[in-house]
Amino acid sequence: MTTIKRVFVAASITLAALIIYQWGHIDGREGKPSIVIAESIAVSSSVPSTVKARERDYYSPNSEDLKPDEMRVIACGTGMPTTRAAQAAACFLVELGNGDKFLFDIGSGSAERISSLQIPYDYLDKVFIGHLHADHFGSLGELFIGGALMGRQKPLRVWGPNGRAPELGTAYAVQKLKEMYTWDLAGRVGLVDFRGYSIEVNEFDYTAENAVIYQVNGVTIRSFPAIHSLDGPVSFSLEWNGLKFVFGSDSYPNKWFVKYAKDADLVVHECFVAVPDLVAKMGFTPEQALVVGTQIHTAPEAFGKIMQEIKPRMAVAYHFFKDFDTTAAINDRIRTTYDGPLSLAEDFMVWNINKDDIRVRMAVVEEHTWAPPLASKPALPQKGDTEKYSKGMNVDMKSMGYSDFIKQGRWADVDEANRGIYEEASKALGRKFEYPSQ
Numbered sequence: 001m002t003t004i005k006r007v008f009v010a011a012s013i014t015l016a017a018l019i020i021y022q023w024g025h026i027d028g029r030e031g032k033p034s035i036v037i038a039e040s041i042a043v044s045s046s047v048p049s050t051v052k053a054r055e056r057d058y059y060s061p062n063s064e065d066l067k068p069d070e071m072r073v074i075a076c077g078t079g080m081p082t083t084r085a086a087q088a089a090a091c092f093l094v095e096l097g098n099g100d101k102f103l104f105d106i107g108s109g110s111a112e113r114i115s116s117l118q119i120p121y122d123y124l125d126k127v128f129i130g131h132l133h134a135d136h137f138g139s140l141g142e143l144f145i146g147g148a149l150m151g152r153q154k155p156l157r158v159w160g161p162n163g164r165a166p167e168l169g170t171a172y173a174v175q176k177l178k179e180m181y182t183w184d185l186a187g188r189v190g191l192v193d194f195r196g197y198s199i200e201v202n203e204f205d206y207t208a209e210n211a212v213i214y215q216v217n218g219v220t221i222r223s224f225p226a227i228h229s230l231d232g233p234v235s236f237s238l239e240w241n242g243l244k245f246v247f248g249s250d251s252y253p254n255k256w257f258v259k260y261a262k263d264a265d266l267v268v269h270e271c272f273v274a275v276p277d278l279v280a281k282m283g284f285t286p287e288q289a290l291v292v293g294t295q296i297h298t299a300p301e302a303f304g305k306i307m308q309e310i311k312p313r314m315a316v317a318y319h320f321f322k323d324f325d326t327t328a329a330i331n332d333r334i335r336t337t338y339d340g341p342l343s344l345a346e347d348f349m350v351w352n353i354n355k356d357d358i359r360v361r362m363a364v365v366e367e368h369t370w371a372p373p374l375a376s377k378p379a380l381p382q383k384g385d386t387e388k389y390s391k392g393m394n395v396d397m398k399s400m401g402y403s404d405f406i407k408q409g410r411w412a413d414v415d416e417a418n419r420g421i422y423e424e425a426s427k428a429l430g431r432k433f434e435y436p437s438q
């Protein structure tokens with residue numbers, strides 16, 4: 001071994017020993033490394049500190065306050081009508097520094113993504129639906145019923161377009177959804193806090209151009225027509241505090257989008273699966289793939305063309321299956337027509353937006369979640385709930401409950417076991433819970 005090599009090896013061993021020694025002497029009380037260890041890190045950048053580990057580049061829900069001038073957008077669904085575990089269908093959550101939150105589309109599977117964010121459901125009471133394809137509102141029922149169960153103590157409010165006939169509008173779809181849940185609702189009314197089990201619909205004219213459909217608390221949401229499948233679909237813009245978010249829902253490239261999304265901060269527009277993949281992976285014929293991939297939806301090249309015109313601070317492409325063998329092709333095709341800032345969205349991608357910066361990260365979420373914290377106090381069922389909520393339903397909910405036939409099927413032997421649970425609760429909480437008479 002040469003002298004130089006010997007010196008190098010000796011220095012390395014000494015440094016390693018110093019680091020190992022000092023690593024064991026981090027001041028546990030403060031949770032911070034000592035000054036000595038900080039010097040060691042300066043010598044060897046390969047040794048992480050606990051502080052550094054906390055600053056990893058991900059978003060952990062409920063761990064960051066939004067600044068008063070900041071907007072946060074979270075993708076809660078970026079996929080397709082063909083369902084898959086890896087991606088829910090269309091849904092984007094917008095959170096503002098003033099505390100307001102808005103959902104744009106509520107596609108199949110997205111309610112599960114939303115629940116992972118552990119946001120109190122009272123704050124998730126506003127949903128804007130761009131069009132009535134299942135992959136854009138398939139989870140509305142889950143947000144309606146499940147959201148109430150998990151603590152929404154106010155009606156769910158839905159905004160969506162009308163159509164060329166009453167049966168093609170949002171109000172009709174929501175009324176039928178509510179009717180679909182007649183049995184579900186009838187089984188709960190009178191037993192639980194029922195304030196969250198109602199839906200308000202705000203249907204607006206799909207042909208209105210850049211029309212204000214919501215304006216509260218400094219937030220303005222506008223609608224403009226989209227071109228997709230049938231008359232009816234719309235796109236939305238949300239403006240607040242000098243920031244502009246645009247959500248396309250689904251649309252073939254159109255003049256309204258180019259006009260009203262121009263220069264926005266974050267622009268979300270569909271970017272459909274590339275035509276060759278529609279044939280190879282989805283079993284389309286070439287003829288079908290060409291029509292669906294370029295005429296009904298927006299091809300990656302067309303997405304790029306729109307963004308090159310709009311020049312957003314960040315272009316967000318969604319509505320394709322983002323896999324190891326599809327992402328590069330989508331990117332390459334977009335880049336034939338667009339060279340600006342780009343996010344290829346996937347579920348739980350997060351954008352923090354202020355006037356100076358757009359930070360893009362992924363959220364790291366908990367899958368085994370329970371109900372999130374409550375934002376308002378729960379209440380016992382109110383007298384008159386049944387009459388109040390029976391309105392607009394096709395059955396008289398007052399006549400609900402078990403028939404004598406079903407009542408007679410109760411197995412009395414289980415009462416003793418159940419009584420024990422009542423006694424346990426009475427003891428634990430210091431008040432008497434009476435076992436119901438059968």
Ligand SMILES: [Zn+2]
Binds near residue numbers: 133136
């Ligand atoms: Zn659609």
Ligand SMILES: [Zn+2]
Binds near residue numbers: 081090133135
């Ligand atoms: Zn769609």
